[in-house]
Amino acid sequence: MQTTGPISVAAYMRQCLTNPESGYYINKDPFGTEGDFITSPEISQMFGEVVAIWCITEWIAQRRPQRIRLIELGPGRGTLMRDMLKAFQSFAQFKNIIVDICLVEASPTLRTTQHGTLCDSAMTETEDGFSSVTRYGIPIKWYVNLKEVPTDIISFIIAHEFFDALPIHQFEHTQNGWREIMIDYSVPQVKTALSLPGQTRSFDEDPKFHLTVLPYYTPSSKIGPESSSRYINLPVKSKIEISPESWDVAKELALRISEQRTPEAPTGSGAALVIDYGPAETIPVDTLRAIKGHHFVSPFEEPGTADLSADVDFTALKLVAEQEGNVAVHGAVEQSDWLHALGIGARATVLASQQTTPEGKDRIAKEYHRLVERSGGAMGKIYKVMAFTPRGTPTPVGFGGGVIDQGDDDVE
Ligand SMILES: C[S@@+](CC[C@H](N)C(=O)[O-])C[C@H]1O[C@@H](n2cnc3c(N)ncnc32)[C@H](O)[C@@H]1O
Numbered sequence: 001m002q003t004t005g006p007i008s009v010a011a012y013m014r015q016c017l018t019n020p021e022s023g024y025y026i027n028k029d030p031f032g033t034e035g036d037f038i039t040s041p042e043i044s045q046m047f048g049e050v051v052a053i054w055c056i057t058e059w060i061a062q063r064r065p066q067r068i069r070l071i072e073l074g075p076g077r078g079t080l081m082r083d084m085l086k087a088f089q090s091f092a093q094f095k096n097i098i099v100d101i102c103l104v105e106a107s108p109t110l111r112t113t114q115h116g117t118l119c120d121s122a123m124t125e126t127e128d129g130f131s132s133v134t135r136y137g138i139p140i141k142w143y144v145n146l147k148e149v150p151t152d153i154i155s156f157i158i159a160h161e162f163f164d165a166l167p168i169h170q171f172e173h174t175q176n177g178w179r180e181i182m183i184d185y186s187v188p189q190v191k192t193a194l195s196l197p198g199q200t201r202s203f204d205e206d207p208k209f210h211l212t213v214l215p216y217y218t219p220s221s222k223i224g225p226e227s228s229s230r231y232i233n234l235p236v237k238s239k240i241e242i243s244p245e246s247w248d249v250a251k252e253l254a255l256r257i258s259e260q261r262t263p264e265a266p267t268g269s270g271a272a273l274v275i276d277y278g279p280a281e282t283i284p285v286d287t288l289r290a291i292k293g294h295h296f297v298s299p300f301e302e303p304g305t306a307d308l309s310a311d312v313d314f315t316a317l318k319l320v321a322e323q324e325g326n327v328a329v330h331g332a333v334e335q336s337d338w339l340h341a342l343g344i345g346a347r348a349t350v351l352a353s354q355q356t357t358p359e360g361k362d363r364i365a366k367e368y369h370r371l372v373e374r375s376g377g378a379m380g381k382i383y384k385v386m387a388f389t390p391r392g393t394p395t396p397v398g399f400g401g402g403v404i405d406q407g408d409d410d411v412e
Pocket residue numbers: 017018025039040041042073074075076077080104105106107110144145159160161162165166
């Protein structure tokens with residue numbers, strides 16, 4: 001910054017999260033009660049089971065293609081994939097048509113954790129990445145970028161809490177046009193007893209980062225806010241966040257689905273399921289946040305030591321996907337509604353009935369409520385679910401299509 005001047009929020013996020021040496025995700029496992037945050041798959045096996053059921057219902061809706069690839073973006077500890085694979089074992093037809101699994105993961109540390117969660121066989125490094133075989137005998141490969149994953153097979157793609165980690169740009173609409181909100185730094189200046197009147201002395205401290213609105217335009221401020229009619233007519237003083245990296249991934253997902261055309265599936269095959277937090281319709285504003293030890297902290301304190309994330313702009317993903325691919329986009333719907341439509345109430349009841357102790361029954365009830373609770377900022381409401389499917393195929397379960405279970409009445 002000393003030489004470049006202020007940097008974009010996107011560049012700051014990228015450095016904090018995925019810098020190859022000191023990025024937050026690169027060297028640590030941030031999950032669980034001992035870590036910085038907990039995610040739905042880490043809360044309960046029910047989450048992965050429901051995602052697995054969704055994949056199967058969608059596979060049936062698309063007339064059971066005979067070879068599919070499972071792709072997961074940002075698989076964390078591998079817990080979601082582990083629970084999905086376990087659930088697939090009860091569906092012989094489906095488990096036998098999974099040709100391979102491709103995980104897209106930026107962190108070498110988490111890649112090793114995922115391997116430990118999913119495989120007994122060793123991991124080998126090949127020219128095009130890392131590979132192994134899962135405990136269920138399915139070949140598995142790791143990639144750093146979705147664009148590296150081959151496109152030769154119909155893919156069912158899951159992205160749980162992946163998009164919120166992708167960099168965002170922030171802009172403010174000023175009297176002079178859109179200006180980018182950047183990150184600058186200052187070295188603390190403190191008056192001391194030894195200072196002459198009006199003088200300050202620099203302390204030997206880390207620089208302090210802060211947001212600043214650039215007084216002049218940048219290429220991003222010329223292109224970003226003018227890229228969509230959603231932004232152009234916003235009044236002066238409006239702020240917006242945009243994530244071109246997220247748009248790029250949404251485009252890639254849509255193309256993968258629409259390019260898998262066959263005579264039986266003329267509009268494409270496969271599906272993508274995005275689960276994350278963010279508004280279903282409005283444009284995110286000022287949502288950059290940092291979480292450390294399960295508490296919100298300043299995104300500018302000790303960069304690289306806290307998880308940085310931002311709300312996902314679901315409408316932006318939908319617009320890009322519909323424009324770039326021959327896909328229908330469903331949702332975003334609230335996680336609580338989606339989980340219930342997929343039968344989490346019934347599943348929780350069965351799991352609770354299998355517990356032999358009151359503590360066990362209580363644990364299942366707590367996990368269930370944590371995933372579906374809607375009051376305040378609870379997960380069931382703030383997390384949203386969106387699906388991309390080939391245009392012309394039936395509306396998927398959970399988005400108004402066939403309903404497995406409506407209620408939560410039977411779980412205490
Ligand atoms: C918030 S965690 C979610 C993990 C997991 N899906 C879950 O819900 O438990 C984000 C995941 O995305 C990965 N990730 C973040 N940025 C990435 C990027 N640019 N490319 C690939 N993976 C990334 C992280 O290493 C991590 O595995």
